[in-house]
Amino acid sequence: MDGVKFLLDLSILLFTAKAFGLLAKRFGIPEVVGQIVAGLVFGPALLGVVQETDFLEQMAEIGVMMIMFEAGLNTNLNEMKKTGVKAAVIAFVGVLVPMALGALLYIPFYGLGDPDMLLKGLFIGTIISATSVSITVAALQELGHLNDTVGTAITGAAIIDDVIGIVALTVVISMKGGDGSDNIGMVLLKVVLFFALAIGSGLIINKLMHLLDEHFPHTRRIPIASLCYCFILGYIAETYFGIADITGAYLAGVVLCNLSDREYIEKKVDISSYMVFAPLFFTGIGLKTSFGAMGVKLLVFSVLFTIVALLSKVIGCGGSARLLGFNKSDSMKIGIGMMSRGEVALITAQKGLAAGLLSSDFFTAIILLIVVSSIVTPIFLKRAYQTSGIKAAAS
């Protein structure tokens, strides 16, 4: 029997993902970057020990759904309401500016002559539209400023721009569509219908899960039913509404985010995720990455792409914060705090790859952005707080 080759793939990918992830962490780089590099090293790009298979792709899809489901579960509805309009405006402008600047960068480099140039440009912009909540929160926590006004605004905006980013991703991918019928009106109608269905059924599911939670707290049926809900909503989104399955997974998380057993659900899903599925998502990105086309042009583009991605958040978020009445120093902190990018950029990029909106070459640029922004954001944020502290002491 050689039908168990997938066991070899699993052991290589899971082991090296953990090893490379730990190595990355030791250098202060996020663990996910190490996991991607593990896929790069052992995949076709370098050693060629592991090839992508249908099985690995399906496992990776479960992994990314679990990540988005957890992100949804972690939504703090009360905090979102409290931070309210200001965070939403910061998030919204902080999505528009990177999308516009991303398109402006892409089109002269790769777009000219391509009928899809605007769509592809907007897609490059969509990739850099969402801040990495986890990295930002971790940085603020380390600085002890997670819960002050600026910290709350950053966290709120980072959560909201994920949602806006997901909608933008859905719209851009649906617009690519192909068979003509998918015009923008139809796409928006489908988006509205899906959200109506998700919210409507979500209210019922939420009630049912609350009942389950009340009568059988801390029992396995709760995380299992939750995960099934995540899978089915993702399936319905993608199959019947042309909306990314990860959007469904994220919304399933939001629907369940006020359950008293939320932490219990998250813990069980998180363990399943980090033991098997999530590393297969991140190494899967490495397996997909090709270095073949990494010429000077791509290198220049990657560097500019990273600079544009970082600056566009400072301009979009910092600028709108200033206009909303934050002082100069706080606006700067908000702009810097929103610079970090992480999983969502990769998730978005992978969706674009599947939809034909992106060449796999660009993963190199995205990985560069994630590495640079993950290192630079905490350092700059610390400096910004130190500077304002010195000024406050001097005045």
Place this chain on the structure above:
Amino acid sequence: MDGVKFLLDLSILLFTAKAFGLLAKRFGIPEVVGQIVAGLVFGPALLGVVQETDFLEQMAEIGVMMIMFEAGLNTNLNEMKKTGVKAAVIAFVGVLVPMALGALLYIPFYGLGDPDMLLKGLFIGTIISATSVSITVAALQELGHLNDTVGTAITGAAIIDDVIGIVALTVVISMKGGDGSDNIGMVLLKVVLFFALAIGSGLIINKLMHLLDEHFPHTRRIPIASLCYCFILGYIAETYFGIADITGAYLAGVVLCNLSDREYIEKKVDISSYMVFAPLFFTGIGLKTSFGAMGVKLLVFSVLFTIVALLSKVIGCGGSARLLGFNKSDSMKIGIGMMSRGEVALITAQKGLAAGLLSSDFFTAIILLIVVSSIVTPIFLKRAYQTSGIKAAAS
């Protein structure tokens, strides 16, 4: 995109497995039986909502490897040494008698004229050779007799007969082989070589894991590395030694069973297992089961098969216990305590199905055996302890 059908399959199977499992539990039947029935009901046998796919089969394989890995992890080496020779003899005779009686039952029913009749008969016997450790332990615990002499003998023998059963399974399946070169001498040599390799490398892995455990207790790297070891040993066993991958998984568990973080490893693997993989193994059995051929002959065979399976343990284990010096009442308790069958019978059967040693029709008989034995063992065991209690009080 219709590439996400697997998300629908997952949500149906995981949800109904849990629901049917809980329903079974309410009737005092083991949860796994409910999970199998869920696969039966929603699979081709009845409703046909879910069809077997390569993906589901691979997920199921991971599930069964996790179950066996956990069984290995739960091996208590000290207890095995203490109970020692007596438990081993009881286990050994308790494997031989069911194998012989199983073959004797099978051959007149289905074997005559089949060149493989002896092998298939022995395989039917192998299926009923392993006691379900979990059900027996649960029953003894409920009665408060888990740690007395009889309880220890039963537990020890139930653990040992799993190992003997695994070896018997490997030998019988390897003998089926096919390409002529797999004669019994070669098979035994491969078995010996594999166990030598597993033990030799196991000592090194055990040392390395102890070091890891010492320096980084309770970190994710420990269960992840352990799971990778389970997968790779299973892969090596099946690919290079013709030994079932679950044997490798079980041995990987035994190698790690004395780590101080054993419970931590087991918990993480157990959560991954029950959240996704194990239910897919059990429902997968239901998906494979066909009711088409369930005529009078199979019905009669199933009933006789169940009776033979139960009696063969009473004769084999009770009889050998009596010869080893246990009194009449204690020997009876040991015989009864060993009657329960569970996951291992199904795991064995599924391996036989893959190897062409068993028709899927027989799963009906095995499911009947598991249901009946899971209900009957605790009841009879309770009665045996009550009877001996009354006699002791009267004397």
